[in-house]
Amino acid sequence: MQLYLPIAEIPVNIFVIFGMGGAVGFLSGLFGIGGGFLLTPLLIFSGIPPAVSVATVTTQVVASSASAVITYWRRKAIDFKLAFMLLIGGIAGSALGVVLFDVLQSLGQLDLVISISYVTFLGTIGGLMLVESLRAIRRRRTGHVPSARRPGQHNWIHGLPFKMRFRQSKLYVSVIPILFLGSSIGFLGTVLGIGGGFMMVPALIYLLRVPTGIVIGTSLLQILFTMAAATILHSMSTQTVDIVLALTLMIGGVIGAQFGARMGQNLRGEHLRLLLALLVLGVGLRFAIDLLLTPENVYSIAIMKGAGA
Amino acid sequence: MTSFASCLTSPLAGAIVALSLLASSSMTMAQVKLGQTTQAGGQQEIATQDLVTSMSSDIVSIQSNFTGTEIVIFGQISDGLKKSHPDSKYDLAITVEGPSQDITTRRKDRFLGVWINRHYETFQNVPSFYAAATTRNVGDLAHRDVLDDNAIGLFHLNLPVSGHSGVPVNDRDDFRKAFLELRQQEGLYSERPGAIQFLTNTMFRTTVPLPANIPVGAYKVRSFLFEDGSLLARQEAQLYVGKVGFEQLTFNLSRNYPFFYGLLAVVLAVLTGWLAGVIFRRD
Numbered sequence: 001m002q003l004y005l006p007i008a009e010i011p012v013n014i015f016v017i018f019g020m021g022g023a024v025g026f027l028s029g030l031f032g033i034g035g036g037f038l039l040t041p042l043l044i045f046s047g048i049p050p051a052v053s054v055a056t057v058t059t060q061v062v063a064s065s066a067s068a069v070i071t072y073w074r075r076k077a078i079d080f081k082l083a084f085m086l087l088i089g090g091i092a093g094s095a096l097g098v099v100l101f102d103v104l105q106s107l108g109q110l111d112l113v114i115s116i117s118y119v120t121f122l123g124t125i126g127g128l129m130l131v132e133s134l135r136a137i138r139r140r141r142t143g144h145v146p147s148a149r150r151p152g153q154h155n156w157i158h159g160l161p162f163k164m165r166f167r168q169s170k171l172y173v174s175v176i177p178i179l180f181l182g183s184s185i186g187f188l189g190t191v192l193g194i195g196g197g198f199m200m201v202p203a204l205i206y207l208l209r210v211p212t213g214i215v216i217g218t219s220l221l222q223i224l225f226t227m228a229a230a231t232i233l234h235s236m237s238t239q240t241v242d243i244v245l246a247l248t249l250m251i252g253g254v255i256g257a258q259f260g261a262r263m264g265q266n267l268r269g270e271h272l273r274l275l276l277a278l279l280v281l282g283v284g285l286r287f288a289i290d291l292l293l294t295p296e297n298v299y300s301i302a303i304m305k306g307a308g309a
Numbered sequence: 310m311t312s313f314a315s316c317l318t319s320p321l322a323g324a325i326v327a328l329s330l331l332a333s334s335s336m337t338m339a340q341v342k343l344g345q346t347t348q349a350g351g352q353q354e355i356a357t358q359d360l361v362t363s364m365s366s367d368i369v370s371i372q373s374n375f376t377g378t379e380i381v382i383f384g385q386i387s388d389g390l391k392k393s394h395p396d397s398k399y400d401l402a403i404t405v406e407g408p409s410q411d412i413t414t415r416r417k418d419r420f421l422g423v424w425i426n427r428h429y430e431t432f433q434n435v436p437s438f439y440a441a442a443t444t445r446n447v448g449d450l451a452h453r454d455v456l457d458d459n460a461i462g463l464f465h466l467n468l469p470v471s472g473h474s475g476v477p478v479n480d481r482d483d484f485r486k487a488f489l490e491l492r493q494q495e496g497l498y499s500e501r502p503g504a505i506q507f508l509t510n511t512m513f514r515t516t517v518p519l520p521a522n523i524p525v526g527a528y529k530v531r532s533f534l535f536e537d538g539s540l541l542a543r544q545e546a547q548l549y550v551g552k553v554g555f556e557q558l559t560f561n562l563s564r565n566y567p568f569f570y571g572l573l574a575v576v577l578a579v580l581t582g583w584l585a586g587v588i589f590r591r592d
Contacts (some may be wrong), residue, residue: 004375004521006552007560011376011521059574108415108426116423148320228575235571239563243574244373250578254585291423298418299487302433304411 007242012250013186016046021252023305025064028253029260030267031276032068032216034061034195034223037122038283039249040114048245050111054101054193055234055241056249058227059153061195063250064257065224072217079168079214083221085175089182090226096183097190098233103177108302115287117192124285125198129277136270169210169218177208182222190230198280222242345556359387360534362403369519369550377521380405380548382442386511386534400444400535401505402461405517405548407438407497408526411471414488431471432482437524438497439466442504442515451538459533459543463489463500496520525550 003014020042028035043053072078096177104110160174181203185196200219204210210218235241264272317442362384369378382403411433418427443450447462468485476484492498497520505515528548534541552560563570 002374002521004371004373004556006556007563009522009524059578062575062578063582063585066579067585069331070581070583070586108429109415112423112425129508177522185380224579231574231578232568232571235563235574236567239562239567241574243559243563243570243577246574247581250581254581258585258589287358288362293424295417295424297487297491298416298424299414299484299490299491300417300426301412301414303437 003244003248005048005052005242005245006138007240008048008245012046012048012245017245017248018252020046021249022256025253025256026260026263027256027279028064029257029262030264031260031272031279032197032201032264033066034197035063035253036061036189036194036196037118037192037198037280040193041118041286042285043245049240050114051105051238051240052242052245054114054191055231055238056246057193058189058230058234059117059241059243059246060249060253061189061227062224062231063246064253065195065197065220065227067254069217069220069224072220075217077213078217078221079166079210080221081164081219082166082169082171082178082210082214083165083177083225086182086222087225088216089179090186090189090222091229093183093186093188094190094226094230094233097187097230098186098237101191101234102237106304107241108285112291114192115291117188118287119284119291119298121199122280122287125202126277126280126284128202129273130281133175133270133273133277137274140270169214171208173208181207182226185223186226186230189223189226190233195227197223198276272306321361355503356383360544361385361387362530362544362546364530364546364548367546367548369523369548370553371551371556372554373556375556377472379516379518380476380530382515382517382530382532384513384544385532386513397537399511400450401432401513402441402443402447402450402533402535403505403515403517404442404459404461404531404533405438405440406436406460406529406531407524407550408436408528409434410437410524411435414484414485414491416432416487427457428476428480428484430476430481430488432468432488433471435466435468436520437526438528439463439492439499440517441500442517443500443502444505444507444513446502447500450533451536451540455538455540459531459540461533463493472563495522497522507571519550523550525552 001014002011003017004011020039024035024039024042027033027038039060040053040057043057044050048056069078101110104113160176162175163172163179164175165172181200185200188194188199189196197219200223201215204215205212205218231241267275346474362382364383365381369380384403385500386399387537411431413429413431415426415429417424420427441447441462443461447456447465450456450461453465455465456462460466466489468488470481489498496518505513507513525551528550530546530548532544532546534543551557562573
């Protein structure tokens with residue numbers, strides 16, 4: 001069934017979009033990620049204009065994270081103070097991201113920046129996760145039981161000024177790295193159309209030593225608000241949020257996420273992380289190939305002004 | 310824009326209307342006489358050169374189920390029109406032009422091993438949609454100047470470039486060609502020789518497909534009548550392409566009240582997420 005998208009101004013097959021949302025939702029439920037980094041390229045690949053894809057995925061991430069936040073809220077696994085500080089950084093980063101998005105779009109380098117960023121971030125994080133999960137699998141085989149949290153062990157970040165106490169996370173840490181982390185991820189999320197959960201979670205665990213039980217709920221709450229801000233900022237600045245596309249994606253997404261979450265409970269943590277690492281690396285590789293291979297057509301056109309711009 | 314809803318005539322119904330309008334030579338049809346601009350110089354006896362056309366519908370409404378459509382254009386060459394030679398043939402060209410756009414064409418080059426957009430050329434005020442239907446090859450219709458002046462045929466479109474272009478002069482044609490090719494691939498530009506059929510000696514008909522990705526706005530439908538390479542008559546009509554109903558409402562909201570539109574998107578997203586949590590709640 002074809003459905004005409006009022007902002008993208010093209011008709012799409014609603015079942016294909018619904019299926020994409022469902023598939024990405026399934027993976028996001030399985031791995032506990034937003035899935036924006038998978039959905040944005042999928043949409044672009046299926047012919048939705050890149051600007052519309054990026055902006056609309058921010059809305060879809062709001063829906064998927066809202067669903068999960070409610071679950072973590074019930075379990076009281078959210079550090080609201082930490083999330084609030086991350087959010088302050090996040091909104092500043094988003095505002096900056098929207099400005100850069102506009103500039104890059106007019107320069108014609110948006111696709112390049114998106115591609116290079118995907119290759120860099122997905123390659124790095126996928127690689128790190130791959131190594132970490134393989135080590136964990138090997139450790140389990142050899143019978144070692146590692147202690148995930150080593151209290152008392154500090155790094156340079158804990159020596160920074162402007163310290164603040166976060167009771168829920170049992171942390172006493174400087175706000176500088178928190179604001180920096182929040183703004184970096186808000187910035188990337190807005191430019192790339194990703195929630196950034198797959199960067200936020202490891203950063204909170206390894207850099208700030210936030211307890212693992214608190215991390216996901218807190219990160220999701222911050223992503224929820226950052227992406228909500230990004231949706232509004234995109235609506236006002238680039239005007240490329242397609243509400244019909246977003247709604248189709250999010251309905252597919254939240255349904256898929258439930259099935260993914262159920263399946264995820266039957267898989268071991270390190271196996272999940274290994275699969276996710278391979279997935280992340282795969283998407284990164286796909287972008288790398290596009291950058292390096294000779295394109296089919298070296299010419300491309302973009303509407304700058306007038307109908308449909 | 311408010312009248313769109315009342316004009317959802319199908320092409321077929323529109324065609325019948327068009328035929329009946331032709332028969333009664335209704336006043337709704339514009340008639341343009343071209344006494345002096347024709348090149349049939351010195352032949353005063355053909356002063357009543359007339360060309361009348363009508364479209365199946367002068368409004369294309371885009372709704373949520375829009376997947377493209379087509380318009381049928383009918384026309385009649387006046388009976389009073391005498392040919393300069395009894396055995397010479399009429400030729401026709403009909404062009405449909407969408408609202409203008411500025412379009413940047415970019416070319417990728419290899420830079421440090423990576424393919425990136427380097428040179429670009431911006432074409433200003435070019436049609437967002439262009440379809441030409443003709444009775445035969447565009448080049449055979451008339452002299453190049455006539456085709457250029459009236460923008461008949463893809464290679465006679467005026468594609469002005471912006472002043473600050475960094476493209477080497479001998480590459481300019483490549484950009485122009487690439488631009489036309491890409492637009493043709495998108496289905497937004499087309500040239501179809503032989504697409505106009507004569508129903509009788511003086512009555513003709515053509516169908517112009519409008520793809521699903523057509524831009525909204527006011528379109529110009531122009532018809533040209535040629536005889537032995539000279540332009541005898543020209544006629545112009547308007548066609549509106551617009552979103553209606555929900556599509557129009559959504560689009561207008563996103564443009565006129567962007568903050569509320571964004572807020573609405575967020576509220577919808579949170580609501581969907583919350584609803585999913587409630588429905589699938591396991592504890």
